[in-house]
Amino acid sequence: MRGMLVPRMLASVAAQTVRLSTRRPLAQSGFTAMRFMSTQTRSNIRRVGQEKDAGALQNLLKRVMEVDAGMTDMMPAPFTPHTYKCRAYCTAEEYQLSLLEKHLSSSSTFKVMPLITPDILHIQVDPSQGGGEMFVFSNGTFVAWGVQENCEQQFLQDCIRKLPGFEIHSIQAIETEDAEYVIDEDEATDMKGEVILLNPHIPSLTLSRISFSHGLARSAKLSVLESMLENYLSSTKHIPILMLQGKKIPLTRREILMKVGELLSFRQQLNLSAGESFLDTPDFYWARPELEEYYHKISRHLDVRPRIAILNKKLDYANELASILKEHLSEKHSLTLEWMIIILITVEVTFEAIHWVF
Known part of the structure; x- marks a missing residue:
């Protein structure tokens, strides 16, 4: 006015x-x-x-x-909407969702909702514990929306870590990805800057949260792979220096095979984690194209594709180094066989010479 x-x-x-x-x-x-x-x-x-x-x-x-x-x-104070927190966790390579669903069937705090898709478990938190909801994905990640910190830790420790057989190849250094969101019926579901806007009606809160959760979960999973590759490269960074100095590579046959196996496991997680690739859009959106844009927006905000491109460049270097190690292993094995043959021939010639003399 x-x-x-x-x-x-x-x-x-x-x-x-x-x-x-x-x-x-x-x-x-x-x-x-x-x-x-x-x-x-x-x-x-x-x-x-x-x-x-x-x-x-x-x-x-x-x-x-x-x-x-x-x-x-008399000017009114600037409008600052209250934001809520959502957080994604990556704790394992894969989850056995059926075990968690059975485990939570008798829980009063965490209630399993009807399945939306077989690879996602939808969980509601009891209002007496602060409310909120969580989505557990089969690729070893879960995302909590509006859940209190103590309740998140309770779910992580009691339901994720301590459930036998639930985690496949658990990760010791848990990676997380945080975001803030606002629920506003006057705004369309979107992402503005750092904040996720959720309309409670179109589409439903559950479907919107699943779309954004997919992006957050993949970013957390990608952080785990980034850490794994950095550790792998750190453990092999001395090898090029030794080769440059003309020194012997201090790795046994077993250690070289373990390095190659570690790299193959990493490539498997990047391309075939829980039956899907990081470069592909989740199957959940095949029948829901209107939700796919939310997934792409949060993925662009978290720089998922640029991070994958950087990861692939580092992976190319790691593959080249692995090839050199395999060649070194093959040459070492061939050299050993050659010396064995030489020794056998020498022994045989010695015996023939002794037999001919005597």
Whole structure:
């Protein structure tokens, strides 16, 4: 309202200025009398009129400034919506969802909701524990929406870590991915900057959260693979230096095979984790194309594709190094066989020479 009232007052000031500037100083009949006045008298009359006009304009401006100052004191505080927290966890290579579903069937805190898709388990948190919901994916990740910190840790420790057989190839260094969200029925479901906007009606909160959860979960999973590759490269960074110095590579046959197997396991997780590839869109969106855009938006925000590109470049180097190790292993094995053959031939020649002499 302040933005409308102040321009109106300024327009009034302008109109008042025009009226004061165009006001005739005297009536038409007064011009005859002014002809007989001295120059000094006429100058005094003009000065008095100008001072009167300037005083009226100054009073009007003063009133505008007083109203503007009063409205400034009544300006409302800026709108800052309350945001909630969602967090994605990656704790294993894969999950056995059927075991968790059976385990939670008797839980009063975590309630398993009807299945939406076979590779996602939808869990509601009891309102007495703060409420919220979680989505557990078969690729070893789960995402909590609006769940209190103590409740998240309880679920992580009691339901994820301690459930026998649930985690396949568990990860010791758990990776997480955080985001903030707002629920607003006046806004369309979208992502603005760092905040996820959720409309509670179109589409439903559950479907919207699943779409964004897919992106958050994949980012957490990707963080695990990034850490694994960094550890692998750190453990082999001394090999090029030794080769440059012409020294022997201090790795046994068993250690070289373990390095190659570690790299193959990494490639498997990147391309075939829980039956899907990081480069592919999840099967969940084949029949729900309207939700696919939410998944792509959160993926772009988390730089998933650029991170995958960087990961592939590092992986190319690791593959080249693995090839060199395999060649070194093959050459070492061939050299061993050659020496064994030489020794056998030498022994055989020695025995023949002894037999021929004696």
